[in-house]
Amino acid sequence: MLPALDFSGIYAGYSFISGSTSSSFYTCIYKGSFDHSFLLHTHSNPTRKRFIMKIQHSFVLFLLILFASVCTAQVPTITSFAPTSGIIGSTVVLTGTNFNLTPLNNVVYFGATRATVLVASATQISVTVPFGATYQSITVLNTLTGRSCASSRPFITRFSPTLGGISTSDFLPKVDFTVGNGPRAVAVGDLDGDGNPDLVTANTSANTISIRRNIATTGILSSTSLSAKVDFATGTAPISIALGDFDGDGKLDIAVANSTGNTVSVFRNSASSGRITTASFATRVNLTTASQPN
Numbered sequence: 001m002l003p004a005l006d007f008s009g010i011y012a013g014y015s016f017i018s019g020s021t022s023s024s025f026y027t028c029i030y031k032g033s034f035d036h037s038f039l040l041h042t043h044s045n046p047t048r049k050r051f052i053m054k055i056q057h058s059f060v061l062f063l064l065i066l067f068a069s070v071c072t073a074q075v076p077t078i079t080s081f082a083p084t085s086g087i088i089g090s091t092v093v094l095t096g097t098n099f100n101l102t103p104l105n106n107v108v109y110f111g112a113t114r115a116t117v118l119v120a121s122a123t124q125i126s127v128t129v130p131f132g133a134t135y136q137s138i139t140v141l142n143t144l145t146g147r148s149c150a151s152s153r154p155f156i157t158r159f160s161p162t163l164g165g166i167s168t169s170d171f172l173p174k175v176d177f178t179v180g181n182g183p184r185a186v187a188v189g190d191l192d193g194d195g196n197p198d199l200v201t202a203n204t205s206a207n208t209i210s211i212r213r214n215i216a217t218t219g220i221l222s223s224t225s226l227s228a229k230v231d232f233a234t235g236t237a238p239i240s241i242a243l244g245d246f247d248g249d250g251k252l253d254i255a256v257a258n259s260t261g262n263t264v265s266v267f268r269n270s271a272s273s274g275r276i277t278t279a280s281f282a283t284r285v286n287l288t289t290a291s292q293p294n
Contacts, residue, residue: 085156111136112197132197146248180206187241202238235261257293
């Protein structure tokens with residue numbers, strides 16, 4: 001959405017040209033707006049920018065040059081990453097554009113869990129493959145602009161030593177965990193920012209989602225590895241779940257498709273590190289969809 005130019009209550013029409021480093025506004029203003037400041041209203045930043053100028057003629061055409069960060073935040077991109085596979089703890093270099101120069105201002109996820117950023121420049125980020133990395137696209141959020149991107153293909157997590165095959169002896173007996181009635185979908189992601197992937201289920205018959213926080217000890221999976229479930233009410237017949245940082249704060253939020261409710265329920269993540277309670281997510285926002293979203 002383009003900004004609006006406000007000359008003391010008179011909104012002016014303009015043409016907009018966007019470049020890689022700046023953006024230009026060409027506008028015509030009339031006598032009624034003379035000798036006043038003007039306001040630039042931007043969509044990405046609700047704070048209005050005030051620019052002071054004096055007009056000496058009854059009809060003026062002028063050129064206003066603004067840095068792109070004022071009106072259009074630059075979206076980061078991931079063009080490649082290397083290596084394309086590796087073990088937990090290995091280093092991966094992401095190549096792209098519009099990364100933040102400060103390492104901590106880049107939030108990088110390998111699917112379910114957040115990676116540690118080692119070095120950052122505008123075009124490259126070096127990260128450590130985190131524990132709990134899943135076979136999903138790598139995502140990068142520039143916290144300064146609130147814009148994010150994802151790689152076109154997933155990172156492949158390898159294990160060492162390589163077995164060369166899978167047998168029944170490679171897995172211990174199953175461990176069962178109770179959730180709500182009629183579990184239909186499962187999503188995995190680090191919801192509390194402690195580095196461990198947590199578990200979310202959509203319970204179709206109960207009209208809820210259940211979250212179980214991961215408190216497992218490395219190398220051990222038992223009935224105590226996940227905390228007691230925390231339930232959140234959804235729309236009618238939740239059938240699928242997606243995790244993603246919808247508001248650009250670096251935390252994974254939850255979206256749930258409600259099949260017979262014809263809605264999507266979105267839960268904003270406000271959890272503290274190492275803690276998930278009924279207060280960890282904001283009241284759900286229901287968005288109307290087409291019939292039977294899945």
